[in-house]
């Protein structure tokens with residue numbers, strides 16, 4: 001009997017925290033036309049001439065802060081997720097893990113599925129909210145690679161799972177360990193995205209960032225909008241935990257460059273909350289399914305220090321989905337549908 005193929009794809013991480021590997025990673029990542037979506041000539045000058053040489057030493061230092069005996073947390077948890085999913089789905093399935101950038105490469109994972117003579121392939125980009133720069137990029141590369149095969153099996157791609165019931169339950173469960181009611185305010189801090197990329201997703205050209213609070217409700221016009229899907233995730237989590245609207249803020253971190261990114265920026269929100277006298281913040285990072293540089297360093301170290309310097313006391317990260325059995329169940333559901 002032929003097996004069904006499942007391909008989990010996360011963003012990717014450098015092969016090591018050393019500058020040379022960080023350079024390779026940033027080069028491949030930021031030269032992606034869906035990530036830095038400007039003409040190729042300008043992108044090459046910007047990425048190879050400025051960002052990679054100047055940013056890599058700094059990024060390498062940050063990676064060294066989170067790198068442990070298991071290597072990169074993102075890759076470590078992704079491997080565990082793939083292994084647990086294989087165990088859960090059993091022998092009728094062949095589960096492979098890939099990273100969009102660096103290793104394990106999508107091409108080699110797809111070749112393993114091809115060698116396994118799978119009867120179908122289900123691709124799960126590991127991003128709860130759809131963005132062209134993450135999910136879209138994974139989809140494009142998978143389709144490009146498979147399009148060259150002689151026999152193309154039935155293939156299906158998960159677009160997003162921002163409202164996945166089990167995922168919401170796991171984040172809520174992880175938050176309850178910290179007693180959310182004891183915090184002054186809750187942040188749902190998503191990875192940022194250039195505003196330009198949000199606008200490109202608006203097929204009407206007249207909705208996103210043109211109407212007030214455009215992303216705050218999810219509707220037929222903005223159903224694939226990263227920000228609108230993020231607000232939906234936050235709303236579901238707040239409902240699940242009984243957090244009233246005035247006690248939480250949706251915000252966006254990790255801005256790169258000088259152009260406007262989706263707002264409000266997490267650092268501005270920290271300043272506002274500190275000025276209002278808030279002392280203890282609970283921070284969710286629901287754009288990621290595993291702890292990574294953005295959760296373990298940017299939130300846990302940088303934002304914590306920044307908030308304390310502003311007069312606050314504590315910034316507490318809600319652990320990511322990582323190896324939680326209920327998240328593996330969520331992945332199994334996504335694989336089966």
Ligand SMILES: C=CC1=C(C)c2cc3[nH]c(cc4nc(cc5[nH]c(cc1n2)c(C)c5CCC(=O)O)C(CCC(=O)O)=C4C)c(C)c3C=C
Pocket residue numbers: 011012013014026034035036055059072074127131133134191192193194254256287288291292293294
């Ligand atoms: C939610 C998924 C992600 C989107 C969308 C995304 C967009 C995006 N990212 C950059 C630039 C950088 N991101 C970096 C790290 C990073 N990004 C994501 C996910 C998304 N990025 C993850 C999971 C990580 C961490 C990986 C890890 O190994 O832990 C970095 C590298 C770190 C740094 O130098 O700051 C950059 C750069 C852009 C420009 C962008 C959208 C256009």
Ligand SMILES: [Fe+2]
Pocket residue numbers: 191254
């Ligand atoms: Fe990123």
Ligand SMILES: [Fe+2]
Pocket residue numbers: 198207208209214215222225227228
């Ligand atoms: Fe919008």
